[in-house]
Amino acid sequence: MTFPKSAICLAITASIFNVTAFAEEQASNDTNNNDNVETITVTSDFRQQSLQKAPVSMSVLTEVEIKQRNARHLEELIAISPNVNFASGSQRARYYQIRGIGERSQFKEPINPSVGMIIDEVDFTGIGSVASLFDVKQAEVFRGPQGTRFGANAIAGMINITTNEPSEDFEGAIQLGVGNYNTYDLGVALSGPASDSVNYRLAVNQSNSDGYMENVHLQRDDTNNRDELTIRGKLTIEASNDLTIDIAGFYFDFDNGYDAYSLDNTRETYSDEPGFDQQETAAFSAKFTFQGFESATVLAIISSSDSDLAYGYDEDWAYGEYEWISNKPVYTPDPCITPTGCLANFDGYSSTDHYYRDKAVLTSELRAISKQGQEIFNGSTAWVAGAYFKQGDEDLLRQYTYADGDFTSTNERTSVAVYGQLDTQLSERWSLISGLRIENYSADYNNSDQFDDSIDDTMVGGKLVLSYQKNQDSLWYASINRGYKAGGHNTDGTLPENLRTFDPEYLLNYELGYKVSLLDNSVYVRSSVFYMDREDVQVSSSKTIEREDGSSEFISYLGNAATGTNYGIEVEAAFDLNDFVNVYGSFGLLETEFDDFINAEGESLDGREQAHAPNYQFNVGINILPTENWLINLSVDGKDSFYFSDSHDEQSESVALLNASIAYVQDNWQVKLWGRNLTDEKYANRGFYFGNDPRDSYTAKQYTQLSEPLVFGASLDYQF
Structure with missing residues (x-):
């Protein structure tokens, strides 16, 4: 796909306007400016609409942001969206938090995520590690409960990723990238017509890196490596004048290492058995759009995914060859006279913890959307009605050094929902x-510890949104949304009976928003104020069991806190100063607290902030276009400190990160130099509190997983 020079200039200018997904619809009589402003469309709601006219707090992260940051994964881009955080505890971010709500990890317990993730109609909720961004058109981040549209997995919000569609004309793209830490990336995309009625798109991406850790014991710098393959294929079939079929297929093979924790809280580890974080997924979706009825468009959507996940780590983070014998005063053999020696004169345990999951998800949905001119109630009200089904099966094998044998479990979950929406x-x-959604969730769980349990919850969610379109350039809205999340099981046999199950959680979100564009669309502002009232909060907690040797075992579980409140402000804005300079930014303020909550240790957390909920987050930047071929971008991301967990008082530190890129653009190619965290700030995204260091006799203290250090590189994009 070759672009004339004028189109290149327009593309760069459009990128300036769209740094934080700015989208404006011009007034119908303002045709002179319409050609110079790109409209970003929200695609994952029931009806497509301009972002600037959507009465909801959300961000749309486009190809522009992806390329400016050289982002290969959603975790490297998500800071653009206010009040959105993520937790690792794995090689790639698997769980996200929106407005302070969201899971942080999963071990052997079955969980119900608070933030959903959909990629091209396939439900990847809870396995978002594969959110790679090559050939992605946009990622839509909905903040606040989406009970009508998405149901039980969206009590905090939803992330919807859309990849590029098949094109009618043949086109292709090649992307090459290199960076520090022995990082390289290769992507190829091809698209075009297969016949008069069928268009295709194929995208393949391989990304590799040694990672940011050095194992000083094994003398390796790749024990926390990344080896990620993404293959996507799409077909658009015009089966008839009335029927269009969209098919998407995926294959992900992420074969990553996991050696992220150091006893010294540095990037140097001592593990003798480094862990792994692997995911192999095959998935597909098919959407049938039928326009043959006079009154409504009918959509039938089916999707299926099958994932093999393997996650494991060296629990002691150290080395030594020994065997602990509880009734003897000495080790056999002595850990300090073995070929590898030991980390300390006292080194009391060595263990690994490995989890192998087979997760299959099947969804189907039937939806009817009224056509224009077929509104009800005297032509005032458009309507949507639909039914949804989801079947999820998850098998787990856990192999743990201190367990008497392998732990296995099966969890079969079914969701059936009906929903409707009126736009008046x-x-x-x-x-x-x-909008209204009624959903029944049932689950049958059993494990090798002879624990069997079944739950059956019927939950109701919905929304009321009143909006006032003052003129073509400004929109006010006020909304009340009710979200929900199903209950579940805690399965660890050491937990008391009253902690074995937990109930559904409900959330009411009250929101006031204002969106405006000014100065002939050279300025836009999107803002919202929200208050969230949480009931029966499902909160992650932990219990520590001390072993005979003085070390400790960490047990994670979920329980219902009494209530909680989350409230704050979100603002996104941009200003085109002239034809050459644009400034932009986003800002989120967040206050969270628990009410009447006693954790598992009997400690009152009444009034304390919730975990992974920083009080502020921001992103500010500038684009400079010195000539028609050069584009310079500088940006700063920042966030406040936050509690790592609801089970202890350890916190992260506040941080501000400097990023930059400079690109040279020609008709069909672009060269870019880029860097993130240019000042090499040391900051953590996950933290625990327990004893694990034999050198201080296992004194409890904070341990953290460090985030991305200074990374930099160069990339070449070629289009044909």
């Missing part, structure tokens, strides 16, 4: 959206 035009400027 009350007057020329006032409109009302009312």
Whole structure:
């Protein structure tokens, strides 16, 4: 796909306007400016609409942001969206938190995520490690409960990723990248017509890196490596004048190492048995869009995914060859006279913890959307009605050094939902959206510890959104949304009976928003104020069991806190100063607290902030276009400190990260130099509190997983 020079200039200018996914619809009589402004469309709601006219707090992260940051994964881009955080405890971010709500990890317990993730109609909730960004069109981040549209997995929000569509004309792209830490990346995308009625798209990406840790015991710098293969294929089939079929297929093979924790809280580890974080997924989706009915468009959507996940780590983070014998005063053999020696004169245990999961998900949905001119109630109200089914099966094998044998479990979950939405035009400027979803969730769980349990919850969610379109450039809205999350099981046999199960969680979100564009669309502002009232909060906690040798075992579980509140502000804005300079930014303020919550240790957390909920987050930047071929970007991401967990008082440190890129663009190619965290700040995204160091007799203290250090590189993009 070759672009004329004028189109290149327009593309760069468009990137300036769209640094934080700015989208404006021009007034119908303002045709002179319409050609110079790109409209970003929200695609994952029931009806597509301009971002600037969508009455919801959300960010749309486009190809522009992906390329400016040289982001290969969603975790490297998500800081652009205010009040969105992520937790590792793994090689890649698997769980996200929106407005302070979201899971942080999973061990052997079955969980119900608070933030959903969908990629091209396939549900990847809870396995978001494969959120690679090559050939991605945009990622839509909905903040706040999406009970009507997405149901039980969206009590905090939803992330919807859309890849590029098949094109009618043949085109292709090649992307090459190199960086420090022995990083390289290769991507190829091809698209075009297969026949008069079928268009295709194929994208393949391989990304590798040694990672940011050095194992000084094994004398290796690749024990925390990344080896990630992504293959996507799409077909668009015009089966008839009335029927369009969109098919997407995926294959992910992420074969990553996991050696991220150091006894010294540095990037130097001592593990003799480094861990792994692997995922192999095959998935597909098919969407049938039928326009043959007079009153409505009918959509039938099916998707299926099958994932093999393997996750494990060296629990002691150290080395030594010994065997602990509880009734003897000495080790056999003595750990300090073996070929490898030991880390300390006292080194009381050595263990690994490995989890192997087979996860299969099947979804189907039937949806009817009224056509224009077929509104009800005297032509004032458009409507949507649908039914949804989801079957999820998950088998787990855990192999743990201190367990008497292998732990196995099966969890079969089924969700059935019906939903409806009415979009009513009350007057020329006032409109009302009312939505309702009723969902039944059932689960049958059993494990090798002879624990069997079944749950069955029926939950109701919905929304009321009143909006006022003052003119073509400004929108006010006020909304009430109700979200929900199903209950579940805690399966560890050492837990008391009252901690074995937990109930559904509910959330009411009250929100006031304002969106405006000014100065002939050279300025935009999107803002929202929200208050969230949480009931029966499902909160992650932990219990520590001390072993005979003085070390400790960490047990994670979920329980219902009494109540909680989350409230704050979100603002996104950009200003095109002139034809050559654009500034932009986003800012989120967040206050969270528990009410009447006693954790597993009997400690009151009443009034304490919730975990992974920083009080502020921001992103500010500038784009400079010195000539029509050069584009310079500088940006700063920042976030406040936050509690790592609800089970202890350890916190992260506040941080601000400097990023930059400079690109030279020609008709069909682009060369870019880029860097993230240019000042090499040391900061953590996950933290625990327990004793694990034999050199201080296992004194309890904070241990953290460090985030990305200074990374830099160069990339070449070629289009044909």
